[in-house]
Amino acid sequence: MEDALTNSETRLRQSFQIILSHEEERRRLTKEIQDSILSKLSAIQYGLGEKITLLGNESSPARLELEKLKSIAQEATEDIRRIMTNLYPSILSDLGFLGGLNYFLGEF
Secondary structure, X not given: OXXXXXXXXXXXXXXXXXXXXXXXXXXXXXXXHHHHHHHHHHHHHHHHHHHHHHHOOOOOHHHHHHHHHHHHHHHHXXXXXHHHHHXXXXXXXXXXXXXXXXXXXXXX
């Protein structure tokens, strides 16, 4: 019985370490996405906004195309932010794994 309990504790510790390593990888991926993809999309949106401003108030085909592209870039930004939130919710950063788990269990 004591051996079974020791084996169970060992497996539990190993499972916890695996979960923590997955959490760390998700955190790393989220930061990498934010630092690379989101910053580039923001630069694209800014550049498109500047070009739209230079075209003035006229309703030219070029302006309409730029506005469409800016809207698509904004949608992509929102999609990426949603994916990042699902990948690594900010509650995990705030409360840690166990605190976040308790929070989500409480919500469930």
